[in-house]
Amino acid sequence: xTITQTITKPAAPDERVVKRNxxxxxxxxxxxxxxxxxxxxxxxxxxxxxxxxxPNALATILYGSSTIGIMAVGVSLLMIGGEFDLSxxxxxxxxxxxxxxxxxxxxxxxxxxxxxxLVVSVGIGYINGWILMKTKLPSFIVTxxxxxxxxxxxxxxxxxxxxxxxxPSISTMDGYASAQAVFSSSVNIGGVDVKNTVFIWIALVAxxxxxxxxxxxxxWIFAVGGDANAARAVGVPVKATKIGxxxxxxxxxxxxxMHNLFAFDAVQxxxxxxxxxxxxxxxxxxxxxxxxxxxxxxxGAIGAFIFGMANKGIVYAExxxxxxxxxxxxxxxxxxxxxxxxxxxADSSK
Amino acid sequence: xxxxxxxxxxxxxxxxxxxxxxxxxxxxxxNVGKHYGNIxxxxxxxxxxxxxxxxxxxxxxxxxxxTLIKIIAGLHQHDEGVLHIMGEERKFGSPRxxxxxxIATVYQDLAVVPLMPIWRNFFLGxxxxxxxxxxxxxxxxxxxxxxxKELADMGIDLRDVEQPIGQLSGGERQCVAIARAxxxxxxxxxxxxxxxxxxxxxxxxxxxxILQARDRGxxxxxxxxxxxxxxxxxxxxxxLKRGKSIGxxxxxxxxxxxLTAQMAGGAELAELAHELxxxxxxxxxxxxxxxxxxxxxxxxxxxxxxA
Numbered sequence: 001x002t003i004t005q006t007i008t009k010p011a012a013p014d015e016r017v018v019k020r021n022x023x024x025x026x027x028x029x030x031x032x033x034x035x036x037x038x039x040x041x042x043x044x045x046x047x048x049x050x051x052x053x054x055p056n057a058l059a060t061i062l063y064g065s066s067t068i069g070i071m072a073v074g075v076s077l078l079m080i081g082g083e084f085d086l087s088x089x090x091x092x093x094x095x096x097x098x099x100x101x102x103x104x105x106x107x108x109x110x111x112x113x114x115x116x117x118l119v120v121s122v123g124i125g126y127i128n129g130w131i132l133m134k135t136k137l138p139s140f141i142v143t144x145x146x147x148x149x150x151x152x153x154x155x156x157x158x159x160x161x162x163x164x165x166x167x168p169s170i171s172t173m174d175g176y177a178s179a180q181a182v183f184s185s186s187v188n189i190g191g192v193d194v195k196n197t198v199f200i201w202i203a204l205v206a207x208x209x210x211x212x213x214x215x216x217x218x219x220w221i222f223a224v225g226g227d228a229n230a231a232r233a234v235g236v237p238v239k240a241t242k243i244g245x246x247x248x249x250x251x252x253x254x255x256x257x258m259h260n261l262f263a264f265d266a267v268q269x270x271x272x273x274x275x276x277x278x279x280x281x282x283x284x285x286x287x288x289x290x291x292x293x294x295x296x297x298x299x300g301a302i303g304a305f306i307f308g309m310a311n312k313g314i315v316y317a318e319x320x321x322x323x324x325x326x327x328x329x330x331x332x333x334x335x336x337x338x339x340x341x342x343x344x345x346a347d348s349s350k
Numbered sequence: 351x352x353x354x355x356x357x358x359x360x361x362x363x364x365x366x367x368x369x370x371x372x373x374x375x376x377x378x379x380x381n382v383g384k385h386y387g388n389i390x391x392x393x394x395x396x397x398x399x400x401x402x403x404x405x406x407x408x409x410x411x412x413x414x415x416x417t418l419i420k421i422i423a424g425l426h427q428h429d430e431g432v433l434h435i436m437g438e439e440r441k442f443g444s445p446r447x448x449x450x451x452x453i454a455t456v457y458q459d460l461a462v463v464p465l466m467p468i469w470r471n472f473f474l475g476x477x478x479x480x481x482x483x484x485x486x487x488x489x490x491x492x493x494x495x496x497x498x499k500e501l502a503d504m505g506i507d508l509r510d511v512e513q514p515i516g517q518l519s520g521g522e523r524q525c526v527a528i529a530r531a532x533x534x535x536x537x538x539x540x541x542x543x544x545x546x547x548x549x550x551x552x553x554x555x556x557x558x559x560i561l562q563a564r565d566r567g568x569x570x571x572x573x574x575x576x577x578x579x580x581x582x583x584x585x586x587x588x589x590l591k592r593g594k595s596i597g598x599x600x601x602x603x604x605x606x607x608x609l610t611a612q613m614a615g616g617a618e619l620a621e622l623a624h625e626l627x628x629x630x631x632x633x634x635x636x637x638x639x640x641x642x643x644x645x646x647x648x649x650x651x652x653x654x655x656x657a
Contacts, residue, residue, distance in 0.1 A: 214487040216477035219466075223474050226463035233425070233461040235446040235475035293465045 030287035031299030033339035037285065037331065038306050045313035052316045055192040062194065065308025066201035067256065069301050071275075072282035073204045074245075074252035076300030077212065079283045081245045082225035082292025083139040085128065087146035088253055089275030094150050095121040095257030096267040097158060100167040103175075110175035118254050124150070125250025129243030151273060158269035171265035183255070184262040197259050201301070204252065208297035221245065226293025281328065282307055285335040306331060374437030376400050376569040377422070377453070377538050383430030384417050391417040394431070395595050397588045399538055399569040404560060406572045406580040408613055409590035415573045418590070419540050422571070423455040424448030449475075454536035456527040456544060464516025468508065469497040471515045472530050496533070504529045504559060521552035528559050532566060539563050540571045545579050557583055577613050581606045589613060 045052045071088055078085055095117045103113030124146065132142050155165070162168050170176060186193040212218035220241045223231035232238045261267055284290065285306055286299025310327050314320075375398040384392040392414040399405050409415045420426040421433065424442030432439050435451050442448045448455070455461070462471045473493050479486040497511045506525045508518075515523060524544050531539050541560065545553040560583050564570050574580050580587060587604065589597040589612055597612055 210487070214490065216479060216486075216488055219470055219474060219477055219488065222466050222470065223463045226465045227461075230457075230461040230463050231474065233423075233445050233455065233457060235449045237446075289465075293463065 030289075030294055030296045030339075031302055032287070033335055033341075034286045034299050034302040034306065036338060037335045038302050038309070041306055041309050041313070041331070045309060045317060049313065049316040049318075052313060055190070057312065057316060059192050059194045059198075061308045061312045062198045062305075063308075064311050065305045066195065066197040067259070068278050068282050068307050069201045069304030070197065070204060070256050070259075071249075071252050071279040072286070072300040072304045073201075073208045073297055074249035075279040076283040076286060076288050076295055076297050077208055077221060078245045078249050079280070079288040079290070080212070080225045080292060080295040081221045081242055082228065083132065083242060083245065084143060084280065085246065085249050086140065086143040086276050087124065087128065087150055088249060088279055089272040089277075090147055090150040090154060091121065091124050091250065091253045091272075092257045092260065092275070093154055093267060093269065093272035094124065095254045096261040097154055097167055097269060099258065100170050100261055100267060101158065101161050103173055104168050104170050105161055107173075110170060110173050110179050113170075114179055114258060117257060118251075121250040121254035121257065122247045123250070124253075125246035125248070126243060129246035132246075133239045133242060147276065154269045154272075165269050167267045167269065169265045170261075176262075176265070179258070180262040182262075183258040200255060201304075204255075205297050205301045212297055217241070217244075222293055224292075225289075278307060281332050285332060287339050303335075306335070375434065376436065378434045379418075379422075379431065380434070381431035382418075382421065382428045382433060384421060384426060384428050390593055392421075392428075392593045395588070395590070396431075397595075397598060398586075399571055401537070401569050402564055402567050403585040404564050404570040404572055404583050405586045405588065406574065406584035407588045407590060408574060408577060408580055408609070410575055410613070412592070413575075413590040414593040415575075415590055416542070417593070419455060419542055419571065419573055422448065422453060422538075423540060424453070449534075452535065452537035453540065454531035454534060454538070455540040455542065456524065456531060457542050462515045462523060462527060465514050467512050468515050468518070468526060469494045469511040472497040472500070472511075472526065472533075476534055500529050500533045501526065504532070504562065519552070520547050521555050524548070524556050525559055528556075528563060532563055532568065536568060538569045538571065540573070542573045543575070544572075545574060545576065553579060575613075577606060577609045581609055 051057050071092070075085060075088060098120045099110070099113035099117035101113075102108070102116050103110045106112075128139075128143055128146055131137075132139050135142070158165065158167060183196075185196050187196055187199070188194075212221060220231065220236045223236050224238050224241045228238050231241075260271075282303035283295070283300045284303070286295065286301065286303035288295030288299060307328070310331060311324060314324050314327065378396075378398040380396050382392065382395045383390070395414070395418060397405060397407070407415050407418060417426065421428045424445045424447050427441055427443070433441065435453075440451065442451070445455075463474065466474070469490075473488075473496075478489045478493050478496075480489045481487050494511050498508070501508050501511075504525055506522065506529065508522070508526075515526065518526065528539070528541070528544075544556050544560075548556060557579060560570055560572060564583075572580060572584060581601075585601050587597070587599045587601070587609060588595060589599075589609075599609075
């Protein structure tokens, strides 16, 4: 988009502007490091494993990527807005548990539980954001506290209400089939079953990119992450923007939580711990600056795709999955270094 | 010898060509004070701003200049006195309130987000949108065009409005911030130490923009600690020291030397000269300071009158 605009710009040429070729322009984008990494990784796995490039395998990789990517959308936006959320991993499970336990305990239509879960998920985001804005503590501390509390609540309430470590099966309840169709179904494309979370993921990335680049809220997100004081001084509602970002993360968590619930029919109350880092890693690999103010939603999506490829690629390459975490760490390191180099080079080539 | 301090009512009658026909100031402060806990940051400050006039606020570090503009800009609320906008008593709850009342501030740190492109910074907080409801999107092309045009009108020839504002020089960023305030219809423009971090030439450029903003009919509040920058552009001068007003003068009643003497405080300069001499300071500098002391003494210290 930027490229066409530059071409159509009627402005008189300025001798101080060396015309940047489209490649240089592309290199200036936040997600370019991740894109290079994704291509390298794809070629690598495709060359050592025959099955990796099969349509079925690709569908599986995309599905794996989408379960990270849906959250990475919200987490990327939040990171651009200058904040962290460590409670996302367990908040996803809290959402799923809320929906299933509520519907089961009161024997209600599953959709009532789903609606309540949405309120709870967005509410957790609101509370995170509100405490952060009130106390001005670092988001690391506030959301770490939320993470611990939610972990305890998930385990404690599930045992208190359901008497176990897993929520009871809700597969026979009213509304289960329709909810499953919405949150966990497959679409057959050319003989390959593709999970619908892949499409939800792509839609979320598209909406998030549009908001970020083409709406004033997007402008505010960059501003509150880049310099919150400056943003406040020119009249940007900093508090509302940041709280809204936490709520958006909550919304993404709700979608993933509902998928987790309806992909099976029950949820383990101890799940989700550690996943928050995967979302943050996806965002960072995708070029979102840890300090805020820079990044893209597409970058987070590419980060999630790298994660999905590494995760499944190791299986297809018939390696021991023990190596996965090492691989992930290496990817994180390489991607961030590439991002750094590319960003410096792009800036200095102006 | 005795510089006459401004009497508020008198001033309006005395103006040769009052731009405003209303008997009220665009903005005025009366006996405004502010304290943070038990620390008194500002007491009993009175000043006025009118259309097409530059009011300079002078003072050394810690004199209360920043506190004063934070009150006018809505970042802090005053505890004592009254703030009038067009004759109406106001107390701003947030910078947004102040902006809505037509008060735009160009801060020392410029309130720009370095990583964001110039055009995004220019319109930050006041983005142009098209479409309706939840599908409102920014009119990016228009915003870029306006940014380019407005900056060109101010005589700033920018390379590319898409480049991050952090790559501009201090003077250029200052000018972007001023152009932004002028474009968004500010009636009062507050400039917080705009020349503090700039070289001689860049300072001159910024001073010219101050006059340009004044000629467009804005009321300008120019905060500085440099009387040499304030005197050529200012119409009125408010001197602050340790949170108190130590003088409020009209340009016709004061000279640059008097202003400088007032700012530095003759006694303090004499003490400095003495100290430098004792320390075996550089002869030239000591002489220079002594000369200034002598000058200050001959200019005299204008008598204080209550505004």
